[in-house]
Amino acid sequence: MAADSDVFKALGDATRRAILDELTxxxxxxxxxxxxxxxxxxGLASSRQAISQHLAVLEQAGLVRxxxxxxxKFHHLDTEPLxxxxxxxxxxxEEPNP
Amino acid sequence: MAADSDVFKALGDATRRAILDELTxxxxxxxxxxxxxxxxxxGLASSRQAISQHLAVLEQAGLVRxxxxxxxKFHHLDTEPLxxxxxxxxxxxEEPNP
DNA sequence: GTTATAGGCAAGTCGCGGCTTGCCTGTCAA
DNA sequence: TTGACAGGCAAGCCGCGACTTGCCTATAAC
Incomplete structure (x- = not known):
């Protein structure tokens, strides 16, 4: 489904944002x-299982295919939900006028 | 300071997003x-203290002034951190070609 | 075949975040 | 001055989410 709620929740974690940065x-x-x-x-905590679970969250949010x-299993970034x-x-x- | 991390954390909660919608x-x-x-x-849980704490989070993220x-105390939306x-x-x- | 690699699944631990509860401060109207 | 109104502060409860641990499946290399 990839509801907006899932996207925001997915972006709420620093490690997941780092993963998106990596895929970018x-x-x-x-x-x-x-x-x-x-x-x-x-220096993020990044055991295999932790990252795997993060990727599952990102995939459910539609941010990763x-x-x-x-x-x-190759992971691809999908910025469409953004x-x-x-x-x-x-x-x-607009830029603020100086 | 309003670090990126604070902005994402702030947007991670549905009630806070509803508050931003309201201020919009x-x-x-x-x-x-x-x-x-x-x-x-x-039908969100929205006691006074709960909303007050949410507003504090939004303010720290720089999304509310x-x-x-x-x-x-009047609350104003500031979308600059976005x-x-x-x-x-x-x-x-680009729109996907139909 | 056997072994190493890439990944999945499920239960359990634990800290953080959202919410409540209770009480306090400050401003305005009567 | 007294009461009602708008908001703040601090401690506590509690569930969810991040992470671990242990074991299992499947593909590829030897």
Whole structure:
């Protein structure tokens, strides 16, 4: 379903946002690849199961799509659900006059 | 400071999003006014203290600014912090071709 | 075959966040 | 001055979510 609520909940966690950052940097990574990168860059707690559960949340929110291939599962970023939440409140796009 | 983390955390709660919706509909409301409206429209749990704490979170995130006047405290929406989070990930703005 | 790799599932722990409860401060009207 | 109204503060309860632990399945390499 990917309700707005799920999207906001998914974005509410710092580790999940870091995962989205990672997929933005390199799309189509596997679970272990993401784990490795997260432990490298950020000092985030990133055990395999933790990341797996985070990915499940992101997938349910529609922010991540998966593609199975053999024993690998590639994760792809999908920013489409972000459009709805972006347009929810009026955002001033103009720069403040100095 | 209003770190990105605070903004996402603030947006993670449904009641707080409803408050932002309310302020979008009518800016500059007081605490009791918001309480009344929330109980009207949504069946959300919206005791005075609960809403007060939610407003504190929104204020810390920079999404709400307050203005004191006598015994009233008016709450104003500020969508500026949303700009940063909107631009964090690439969002496809084109409509899908039908 | 056997072993290592990539991932899944389920139960359990634990801290944080949302909400309540109770009481207090400050402002306005009578 | 007294009472009603708008809001604040602090401690406590409690459920949910993040993380772990342990074990299991499946694909690929040897």
């Amino acid at each position: 940097d390199k799309d189509g990574q596997t679970l272990f690849e993401i784990c490795g990168r997260l432990t490298m860059k950020h 998966t593609r199975r291939q053999g024993r690998y 459009r709805a939440i972006v347009e929810r409140w009026p955002i001033d796009r | 509909d009518k800016d500059g409301q007081t605490l009791f006014e918001i309480c009344g409206r929330l109980t009207m429209k949504h 307050t203005r004191r006047q006598g015994r009233y 700009r940063a989070i909107v631009e964090r990930w690439p969002i496809d703005r």
